[in-house]
Amino acid sequence: MKLYGSLTSPYVRKVRVLIKEKTLPVELVVDDPWLETTRIPAMNPLGKVPALLLDDGEAIYDSTLVIAWLDFRFQCGIVPAEQKGYWDCMKWHTLANGILDAAVARVLESRRPAEKQMPERMAREQARIERALDQIESRMTGGAYLVGPGFTLADIALGVALQYLDFRDPDPWRDRRARLARWHAGIVARSSFAETLPPGFVPPS
Ligand SMILES: N[C@@H](CCC(=O)N[C@@H](CS)C(=O)NCC(=O)O)C(=O)O
Structure with a gap:
């Protein structure tokens, strides 16, 4: 089983953090979907990473689905089983x-030639964030984890998003x-998290 993705994609990183947390038997294959040499469109017609290539040749894509698939296949328990915990976790993941x-859209907009950039688009994305x-x-309770007493997918998703x-x-x-900031x-x-940092990135202390 192989995970295709770039080392800077936060969507890929969510999956990589799960793989490290649970020591899953998934090999990482670095593939940048923006390069002409990318093999991603053959696996994911949407041309985006992450894509998980299964041993039978089927590909699973979109980070949310890849995580759900791995959680089910390896019984990771990264999402609480009881109803409230499950939906709380899903809500955090969605947010x-x-x-x-929003952050990726803003970054892509900022990379366009200055005369083509739309400041109002960037401001709208920033406002969402x-x-x-x-x-x-306002919802943080001061605890070490977002949902219940233990580390869950909610912590992975928001932890990765803020570090992005x-x-x-x-x-x-x-x-x-x-x-x-304290929770993060x-x-x-x-x-x-330390083992999946984007290359060259030094987190603020
Ligand atoms: N909803 C998707 C988003 C994936 C995504 O946007 N990945 C970016 C990398 S950060 C990508 O592959 N972009 C290539 C492109 O837009 O052509 C997920 O959760 O996997």
Whole structure:
């Protein structure tokens, strides 16, 4: 079983953190979907990473589905089984994915030639991120984990999303968000996060 993806994609990183956490037998194959040499479209017609290539040749794609597939196949227990914990975890994952979608859209817009950039588009994406972070800060309970007493997919998804903000756009998101910053420091101290940092990225201390 092989995971295809780039080392800078936060969507791929969510899966890589899960693989490290649970020591799953999945080999990482580095593939940048933006390069002409990419093999991703043969696996995922949408041309995006991550894609998980199964031993029978079938491919699973989209990080949410790849994680659900691995969780089911290896009984990882990364999502609580009881109803409230399950849906809380799914909600956090969805919100974290939304932050990532907004952050990635903003980064892509900022890479267009200056005369073609749409500042209002970037501002709209930034506003989504700010609203999400403010809501999350107001909901933080001060505990070490987002859902229940243990580490879950919610911690992986939001931990990766916030570190992607640090990586691509060192916005002072920690200002006014002390509880979120404290929780995040505990999550990214895990070896699964340290071992999956984008190359060359030094997280803020
Ligand atoms: N919803 C998808 C998003 C995946 C995604 O956007 N991946 C980016 C890398 S960060 C990609 O492959 N982009 C290539 C492209 O847009 O052509 C997921 O969760 O897997």
